Amino acid sequence: MSSLISLAAELASGMVRVVDLTQTLSPEFPAIALPPEFGQCWPFRIEEVSRYDERGTAWYWNNFSCGEHTGTHFDAPIHWVSGRDLPRNATDSLPVQHLIGAACVIDCSAQATADPDFLLTVEHVRRWEVVNGRIPPRAWVLMRTDWSKRTDPVAYQNFDETGQHTPGPAADVVQFLIDERDVTGFGTESIGTDAGQGYHLKPPYPCHYFMHGAGRYGLQCLTNLDLLPPTGSVIFCAPLKIKNGSGSPIRALALVPNPKV
Amino acid sequence: MIPPLSRPKRKNPLLRTRLPLLPPGARSRAALGLTAAAALGRFELQVCGHCGTVQYPPREACHRCLSDKLRWREQSGLGELLSTTAVHLSQDLFFRERVPWSLGLVRLDAGPTVVAHLHGGCAPAPCRVRIGARLDKSGQGVLLAFPPDEVLNMADDRQLREMTCDPKFRKVLVTDGKTAVGQAVVRAVIAAGADLVWVGHAEPWKRLPGFAELASLPQVAPLALDLTDSGSVKQMAGEMGGKVDILINTAEVHRAHGIASRSGVDAARAEMDTNYFGLLRLAQEFGPAMRARGADGESSATAWVNVLSIYALSNFPPHGTFSASKAAALSLSQCLRAEMRSGGVRVINVFPGPIDEEWNQMLPPPKLTPEALANAVVKALQEGIEDVYPGDVAQEWLARWQESPKTLEREVSA
Numbered sequence: 001m002s003s004l005i006s007l008a009a010e011l012a013s014g015m016v017r018v019v020d021l022t023q024t025l026s027p028e029f030p031a032i033a034l035p036p037e038f039g040q041c042w043p044f045r046i047e048e049v050s051r052y053d054e055r056g057t058a059w060y061w062n063n064f065s066c067g068e069h070t071g072t073h074f075d076a077p078i079h080w081v082s083g084r085d086l087p088r089n090a091t092d093s094l095p096v097q098h099l100i101g102a103a104c105v106i107d108c109s110a111q112a113t114a115d116p117d118f119l120l121t122v123e124h125v126r127r128w129e130v131v132n133g134r135i136p137p138r139a140w141v142l143m144r145t146d147w148s149k150r151t152d153p154v155a156y157q158n159f160d161e162t163g164q165h166t167p168g169p170a171a172d173v174v175q176f177l178i179d180e181r182d183v184t185g186f187g188t189e190s191i192g193t194d195a196g197q198g199y200h201l202k203p204p205y206p207c208h209y210f211m212h213g214a215g216r217y218g219l220q221c222l223t224n225l226d227l228l229p230p231t232g233s234v235i236f237c238a239p240l241k242i243k244n245g246s247g248s249p250i251r252a253l254a255l256v257p258n259p260k261v
Numbered sequence: 262m263i264p265p266l267s268r269p270k271r272k273n274p275l276l277r278t279r280l281p282l283l284p285p286g287a288r289s290r291a292a293l294g295l296t297a298a299a300a301l302g303r304f305e306l307q308v309c310g311h312c313g314t315v316q317y318p319p320r321e322a323c324h325r326c327l328s329d330k331l332r333w334r335e336q337s338g339l340g341e342l343l344s345t346t347a348v349h350l351s352q353d354l355f356f357r358e359r360v361p362w363s364l365g366l367v368r369l370d371a372g373p374t375v376v377a378h379l380h381g382g383c384a385p386a387p388c389r390v391r392i393g394a395r396l397d398k399s400g401q402g403v404l405l406a407f408p409p410d411e412v413l414n415m416a417d418d419r420q421l422r423e424m425t426c427d428p429k430f431r432k433v434l435v436t437d438g439k440t441a442v443g444q445a446v447v448r449a450v451i452a453a454g455a456d457l458v459w460v461g462h463a464e465p466w467k468r469l470p471g472f473a474e475l476a477s478l479p480q481v482a483p484l485a486l487d488l489t490d491s492g493s494v495k496q497m498a499g500e501m502g503g504k505v506d507i508l509i510n511t512a513e514v515h516r517a518h519g520i521a522s523r524s525g526v527d528a529a530r531a532e533m534d535t536n537y538f539g540l541l542r543l544a545q546e547f548g549p550a551m552r553a554r555g556a557d558g559e560s561s562a563t564a565w566v567n568v569l570s571i572y573a574l575s576n577f578p579p580h581g582t583f584s585a586s587k588a589a590a591l592s593l594s595q596c597l598r599a600e601m602r603s604g605g606v607r608v609i610n611v612f613p614g615p616i617d618e619e620w621n622q623m624l625p626p627p628k629l630t631p632e633a634l635a636n637a638v639v640k641a642l643q644e645g646i647e648d649v650y651p652g653d654v655a656q657e658w659l660a661r662w663q664e665s666p667k668t669l670e671r672e673v674s675a
Contacts, residue, residue, distance in 0.1 A: 027487070027490040027493060030464070033466070039527045039528070040527065043489075043490075045491075046491075046492065047491055048491075153465060153466050154465050157466035158466075159466050160468070161468075
């Protein structure tokens with residue numbers, strides 16, 4: 001039996017579970033906020049077209065609008081200026097092979113709870129590897145912070161007068177994950193792959209700058225990372241095939257072994 | 262002596278809500294000149310350009326010399342109250358519910374003798390009075406005889422209150438309390454005696470200056486209202502739309518761009534989404550209940566205020582897309598006014614010149630302070646004014662626009 005057929009059987013039996021890593025797209029879910037003089041990413045909006053009524057008697061449907069970077073979403077290399085000239089750098093041209101891969105989940109929930117500005121460092125990753133083994137090539141590294149459990153949008157955004165305070169990676173760990181571990185991408189639960197105060201790092205927004213500059217990807221606004229094991233799961237994170245798109249909302253899923261069955 | 266308005270009792274929930282009725286609203290085209298002036302808070306009569314006669318009622322020609330060179334001119338309204346009467350029986354449905362209704366015969370110093378609604382503060386005839394023009398519930402200009410000087414509780418007169426939208430003891434929704442204008446309006450309606458003020462705030466994670474302090478006022482109830490989100494507007498209308506007596510739409514997106522100074526349509530679309538579609542969403546969701554509550558006791562639904570811009574009249578190219586969104590809002594507001602009229606709910610449009618706020622940073626003074634704008638809104642509610650042009654810049658633009666829209670267009674685009 002091929003491994004795919006056995007995977008299908010394990011999915012059917014529940015030996016492999018599917019975990020939804022996606023936040024619900026709703027108008028209330030916060031969108032990234034830039035200074036008002038900049039262009040803005042649209043929040044998710046939905047307008048009813050008809051609901052079995054005079055506008056359409058037997059059918060219900062909606063029109064929705066949002067930005068490429070609304071809700072749980074995917075960042076392509078072309079999103080950042082550092083990746084602008086790379087080949088196959090957009091949502092329609094990137095190699096789809098990259099969109100399914102092993103996930104390494106680094107639990108930073110205790111640190112993020114203690115310090116909203118927590119930065120993941122190389123040292124944290126090395127300590128994680130002592131317990132869980134070396135991050136394999138072409139894996140996705142997901143930073144678990146339990147930030148997605150902040151269901152109040154005010155707490156989720158966590159703005160004060162100096163800006164946003166959310167956890168993310170330090171500059172050096174991003175370079176380490178690319179150069180030393182050859183990761184496919186980096187994912188977070190908060191509204192950016194970079195920390196809320198990432199503008200003040202060197203370079204500004206290092207995860208965007210280095211990851212996309214190296215042709216790697218970003219995932220943000222993920223949820224349910226606490227349901228994934230540190231290693232052993234596989235994630236699916238395909239963006240919509242938008243022509244020359246810089247990203248897209250996604251339905252992020254993870255396949256997780258279920259030893260109880 | 263006018264008894265002070267006391268806090269209206271809570272509504273008896275077992276009784277049917279009285280439906281709104283309108284006083285007779287038919288007018289000749291000539292008579293609409295009185296309405297046009299009253300909408301601006303002015304009392305104007307026709308004055309003959311040939312012989313100087315001041316005449317009332319309005320006609321197509323001068324009743325003395327038959328000249329058709331008639332001009333509407335502002336009047337002091339001073340005159341002599343000759344006699345008074347009170348209507349106790351009326352076949353008109355509107356007045357039938359409001360009898361007794363006092364009327365007076367007034368000989369204006371300017372010449373004509375007029376029949377006017379009578380303010381309760383006037384002394385017994387004969388005495389001096391001052392005629393003012395007001396809009397009644399049908400939106401038409403009518404004449405009201407006031408005492409010549411201020412009397413105690415002047416605004417609380419029962420008949421006058423049928424023609425004004427005083428915020429006293431009323432429940433008010435201010436759609437955006439995060440801007441300086443929104444916050445000034447909230448404070449002004451509270452100072453004018455509003456019972457309760459719902460204050461809308463979109464994107465709650467954006468903590469903007471002044472809002473937390475405003476929300477701590479005892480009359481204020483913060484409301485998660487986002488005019489760009491149809492679901493949010495629908496939900497809030499469902500939750501509290503049936504209680505709103507006065508809606509003041511202060512929500513606005515303002516970016517300082519013409520066409521060439523900003524590529525793409527995102528900023529212009531954001532302006533339209535709030536300034537035009539936001540008004541449409543509000544009107545669809547909050548309009549019906551307010552229209553139905555136009556005669557719901559002493560604290561009925563009474564007014565809808567749109568903060569527009571003087572740039573709605575003629576495009577100000579440095580803020581060109583903002584001007585266009587306000588012109589669209591003005592047009593929609595005229596539609597709203599026509600649709601709200603059946604409920605006797607007044608739609609008030611406010612046309613400020615540049616406001617002293619961040620998006621007008623680069624414009625030289627004079628700029629209207631948010632407080633002056635807020636006071637103009639309250640004054641319009643109290644005096645029943647329909648079109649408000651607060652401040653010197655707005656007044657000057659209005660005068661130039663009335664004289665020649667084309668000249669104004671060329672002047673401001675120079």
